[in-house]
Amino acid sequence: MVIGLAGLASAVGYGLYSYKNRGSMSTSVFLMQFRVISQGLVVGALTAGMGYSLYNNYINKPKPVDVEH
Incomplete structure (x- = not known):
């Protein structure tokens, strides 16, 4: 999230920086x-996530913790 x-x-x-320095490009083309x-x-971010x-779920499976009572 961060x-x-x-x-x-x-x-x-x-x-904002690019918009200020866009030159003769129209606003609609720049926004597109x-x-x-x-x-x-x-x-790309969704694919990486x-x-x-x-x-983590299939290749790097966490090892089960053996709890003894």
């Missing part, structure tokens, strides 16, 4: 490109 919020803050900061880049980052979860 990594996601930090990524969001950095993406918004980069977007920024939306595509943002969606790509979200899909799912891969990590699958790795």
Whole structure:
């Protein structure tokens, strides 16, 4: 969650900086490109999280704890 919020803050900061220095590009084209880049980052983050979860569940299984009473 913290990594996601930090990524969001950095993406918004980069977007604002890029928008200010976009040159002659129209606002609609800039926002369309920024939306595509943002969606790509979200899909990549979801894929990485799912891969990590699958790795922990199927490959790196936790060993059962033997509790003696």
